[in-house]
Amino acid sequence: MTQASDINEVSEQHLEEIESLFVQTAHGLASSGGSIITLTRVAPTTLYFADRPQREVGHMSNEHFVSVWDEGDNSFAENPPNAVLSFLDSSGSFPEDAVVVLSEPQLAGGDLKYSVEVLDGALPEIAGPVALFIDPFGRPLSPVSAAGINRRDRRRDRRR
Numbered sequence: 001m002t003q004a005s006d007i008n009e010v011s012e013q014h015l016e017e018i019e020s021l022f023v024q025t026a027h028g029l030a031s032s033g034g035s036i037i038t039l040t041r042v043a044p045t046t047l048y049f050a051d052r053p054q055r056e057v058g059h060m061s062n063e064h065f066v067s068v069w070d071e072g073d074n075s076f077a078e079n080p081p082n083a084v085l086s087f088l089d090s091s092g093s094f095p096e097d098a099v100v101v102l103s104e105p106q107l108a109g110g111d112l113k114y115s116v117e118v119l120d121g122a123l124p125e126i127a128g129p130v131a132l133f134i135d136p137f138g139r140p141l142s143p144v145s146a147a148g149i150n151r152r153d154r155r156r157d158r159r160r
Contacts, residue, residue, distance in 0.1 A: 020048040020056075022065070022134040024112065029087050029130040031116075031123040037085065037100070039112045039130060062112060066105045076102070082119070083134040087127035098123050102134065 024046050026039035045059040070077035086097045098121030106113040116123070 020050050020136055022136075023047040023049075024062070024065075024132040024134070026112070026130050026132075027128075029085070029124070029127040031125055034118055034123055035115060037114050037116050037123060039114075039132065041110050042112045062107055066107050066112075069105055081135045083132055085121075085123070085130065085132050087124065087130040096124075097121055 024039060025043045027041035028039075030038045030040055032038075042062060044062060046062055046065040047057070047059055049057040069075065080101050080103045083100050083102050084097050085100055086095050088095055099119040100114075100116040100123075101119060102114045102116060104115040
């Protein structure tokens with residue numbers, strides 16, 4: 001497995017070439033009106049990884065992740081990414097999730113805010129620990145994307 005040595009030298013082009021998936025984690029989540037989420041006390045870096053054959057993994061600062069949001073032909077600004085937001089329910093014992101489309105990231109202090117469109121599931125007003133799994137640059141909602149797999153599994157569960 002390859003690991004990036006400098007978190008600031010990862011380019012949008014390289015991330016697209018290796019079809020990186022992204023993961024962001026935070027201590028909490030706040031949402032307002034179902035159209036904005038805030039990852040509160042977000043971890044300082046975004047994890048990226050690529051499956052075989054590349055098998056590359058690394059971290060980039062959240063500042064860098066936000067700065068490459070609108071770079072390249074298949075930028076997230078041009079083609080917003082799908083994501084699965086996984087969070088603990090109000091009892092803190094069972095993880096729930098929502099499938100969203102992310103746009104307009106804003107990093108302020110220790111929080112990361114996104115405008116969202118909810119595709120599946122529901123956003124809580126407040127939640128505990130949270131993980132956000134973001135599809136690669138330029139990827140539509142396909143059967144193999146993170147959001148597509150989640151949607152496919154939910155449909156199968158509903159038929160049972």
